[in-house]
Amino acid sequence: MARELLEGNVAFAEAAVRAGCEAYFGYPITPQTEALEHMSKRMPELGRVFLQAESEVAAINMVYGAACAGVRVMSSSSSPGISLMMEGLSYIAGSEVPVVLVDIMRGGPGLGNIAPSQGDYNQMVKGGGHGDYRPIVLAPATVQELIDLTVEAFDIAEKYRYLVVVLADGSLGQIMEPAELPPMRATRRPEERPSWSLTGANRRGPNIITSIYIDPVEEEKFNRKLMAKYAEIEANEVRWREQYTEDAEIVIVAFGTAGRVALSSIKAAREEGIRVGLFRPVSLYPYPFDRLRQMATQVKSMLVVEMNGGQMLYDVKLAVEGRVPVSFYGRMGGVVPLPDEILDEIRKLHHSLRVGG
Amino acid sequence: MATTGQVESLIYSRPESLTPTGTHYCPGCTHGIAHRLIAEVIDELGLREETIGVAPVGCAVFAYNYFNMDFAEAAHGRAPAMATGLKRVSPNKIVFTYQGDGDLASIGAGEILHVAGRGENITVFFINNAIYGMTGGQMAPTTLPGQHTTSTPLGRDVEVHGFPMRMCEILSQLDGSAFVVRRSLHDVANIRKAKKAIRQAIEAQRQGLGFTMVELLSSCPTNWGMTAEAALHWIEEHMIPMYPLGDYKIHPALVTAKD
Numbered sequence: 124m125a126r127e128l129l130e131g132n133v134a135f136a137e138a139a140v141r142a143g144c145e146a147y148f149g150y151p152i153t154p155q156t157e158a159l160e161h162m163s164k165r166m167p168e169l170g171r172v173f174l175q176a177e178s179e180v181a182a183i184n185m186v187y188g189a190a191c192a193g194v195r196v197m198s199s200s201s202s203p204g205i206s207l208m209m210e211g212l213s214y215i216a217g218s219e220v221p222v223v224l225v226d227i228m229r230g231g232p233g234l235g236n237i238a239p240s241q242g243d244y245n246q247m248v249k250g251g252g253h254g255d256y257r258p259i260v261l262a263p264a265t266v267q268e269l270i271d272l273t274v275e276a277f278d279i280a281e282k283y284r285y286l287v288v289v290l291a292d293g294s295l296g297q298i299m300e301p302a303e304l305p306p307m308r309a310t311r312r313p314e315e316r317p318s319w320s321l322t323g324a325n326r327r328g329p330n331i332i333t334s335i336y337i338d339p340v341e342e343e344k345f346n347r348k349l350m351a352k353y354a355e356i357e358a359n360e361v362r363w364r365e366q367y368t369e370d371a372e373i374v375i376v377a378f379g380t381a382g383r384v385a386l387s388s389i390k391a392a393r394e395e396g397i398r399v400g401l402f403r404p405v406s407l408y409p410y411p412f413d414r415l416r417q418m419a420t421q422v423k424s425m426l427v428v429e430m431n432g433g434q435m436l437y438d439v440k441l442a443v444e445g446r447v448p449v450s451f452y453g454r455m456g457g458v459v460p461l462p463d464e465i466l467d468e469i470r471k472l473h474h475s476l477r478v479g480g
Numbered sequence: 481m482a483t484t485g486q487v488e489s490l491i492y493s494r495p496e497s498l499t500p501t502g503t504h505y506c507p508g509c510t511h512g513i514a515h516r517l518i519a520e521v522i523d524e525l526g527l528r529e530e531t532i533g534v535a536p537v538g539c540a541v542f543a544y545n546y547f548n549m550d551f552a553e554a555a556h557g558r559a560p561a562m563a564t565g566l567k568r569v570s571p572n573k574i575v576f577t578y579q580g581d582g583d584l585a586s587i588g589a590g591e592i593l594h595v596a597g598r599g600e601n602i603t604v605f606f607i608n609n610a611i612y613g614m615t616g617g618q619m620a621p622t623t624l625p626g627q628h629t630t631s632t633p634l635g636r637d638v639e640v641h642g643f644p645m646r647m648c649e650i651l652s653q654l655d656g657s658a659f660v661v662r663r664s665l666h667d668v669a670n671i672r673k674a675k676k677a678i679r680q681a682i683e684a685q686r687q688g689l690g691f692t693m694v695e696l697l698s699s700c701p702t703n704w705g706m707t708a709e710a711a712l713h714w715i716e717e718h719m720i721p722m723y724p725l726g727d728y729k730i731h732p733a734l735v736t737a738k739d
Binding site: 148172174177178186187192196210214321322329330 | 528529530531532534535541542544547548549550551552553554555558561562563564565566567568569570573590591593594
């Protein structure tokens with residue numbers, strides 16, 4: 124496959140098609156609507172299912188139904204739409220069906236705006252809906268990563284029979300950059316649907332998919348089963364990227380677009396002789412706590428950069444456990460930080476280390 | 481023991497589409513009748529292995545324990561959306577939802593309206609008993625004016641709580657509806673008519689004619705505070721005048737087939 128100039132929203136939609144996605148249900152919302160539009164054209168021409176739902180509430184419940192039938196299914200939306208899906212996401216987690224969801228985040232709270240934001244970190248990474256669940260959350264920083272993680276999301280969702288969220292922001296959804304799409308995979312044939320799925324009780328007992336356990340003891344037993352699944356996920360699915368960290372005194376911790384902008388600042392700071400590196404979590408759940416904790420023994424200071432008021436910040440502090448000072452720089456409301464702003468923060472930290480040390 | 485030469489013939493038994501399980505429904509409740517009618521029709525059409533049901537939130541939340549077929553349990557009111565997802569990726573299966581009045585006409589009003597508007601090829605069994613059963617007898621959108629419930633202790637005042645919603649009348653207006661009828665479970669003659677309608681609805685789904693719904697006026701003796709028998713009379717005397725029985729939408733293809 125050749126590299127081509129691709130818009131983020133179209134790229135992840137086409138990546139899903141090539142990963143064997145058999146059904147897409149969604150509702151238009153800026154800044155991810157190009158994904159829905161791409162699916163409206165591509166899915167029918169491949170004989171697959173596209174349906175524009177009457178709301179995000181309906182869309183996620185259509186996804187839930189199709190997932191129960193054992194097909195690869197997804198939706199995509201942006202922050203206010205994702206808020207509406209929270210009920211469905213809790214049911215999906217509580218029913219253990221594989222689902223992929225892409226959240227192209229925008230400014231909030233409320234109607235907010237349509238500019239890039241990372242304000243959904245808490246809502247997505249910590250669960251959002253009711254009950255003890257948290258989706259697997261993958262955070263790309265480039266269109267290529269958005270493609271690769273979307274494809275991977277389908278495999279991970281099926282591996283754990285679980286919900287996988289690709290968490291990106293409006294700038295990544297709207298940006299155009301060179302990237303390579305994967306080859307087309309075949310979709311699953313109807314007779315290959317998983318043994319647990321609802322295909323009609325033909326030559327077997329009925330399959331039942333539910334999230335209700337009326338007896339608290341049974342409900343707790345189910346919760347323990349989920350906990351065991353989370354432990355497995357935490358053991359196998361932690362992902363992160365590091366750049367310039369080998370000799371770093373200062374480490375910037377940032378995910379997605381914030382990490383990408385921070386990298387420019389780090390390169391500029393390096394030219395000034397400041398030893399600063401980037402730690403970019405790619406899986407936000409499971410979070411790379413161990414590596415970050417280890418890093419806290421090697422560096423003198425950490426700076427968390429986010430496009431929100433400081434949400435991932437608490438996970439960094441939890442990882443570091445006070446071993447090094449953790450400072451924060453955030454822009455909110457759809458404002459993307461400029462490399463110079465982050466560079467200034469790096470210089471300030473560098474200066475305080477010199478003065479203090 | 482000498483044989484008499486007479487062959488025993490079984491004339492009544494549990495349909496294969498029902499599990500041999502006692503239900504949790506209250507004595508005198510008509511859910512059991514509705515379950516049985518649906519199961520008998522699915523058996524008679526030989527569709528048990530091809531059918532997927534979607535249970536609601538409400539008294540029928542455990543319907544999948546009683547129906548002997550593949551089943552999903554939806555969030556409150558979302559069964560039509562879930563059924564849409566199931567049907568779109570399994571167009572050759574029979575997909576039905578089983579919903580109460582709170583589930584369908586209140587919290588799920590958006591989902592039922594659009595599933596009908598799209599002409600989704602599913603069947604909805606709508607149990608209208610004019611009250612919330614599972615939560616203990618609160619007002620439903622279908623509660624009658626003046627009717628006492630635990631959330632309308634002085635009776636439903638339409639100036640405060642608005643008017644009952646007639647779902648067959650609303651949904652039959654949509655072009656996607658193929659078969660929308662209201663029946664009652666208050667006596668034997670009406671139960672037989674209800675069964676026929678259930679069969680017609682599933683046959684219409686098989687033919688891919690569009691959205692199909694059978695509304696079944698049902699009793700809730702426990703929350704109405706009546707004996708089982710008084711509750712059946714209450715359906716006839718109070719519910720039917722508000723919710724007239726009849727055929728609200730019959731697809732032309734079905735009319736032709738009947739003629």
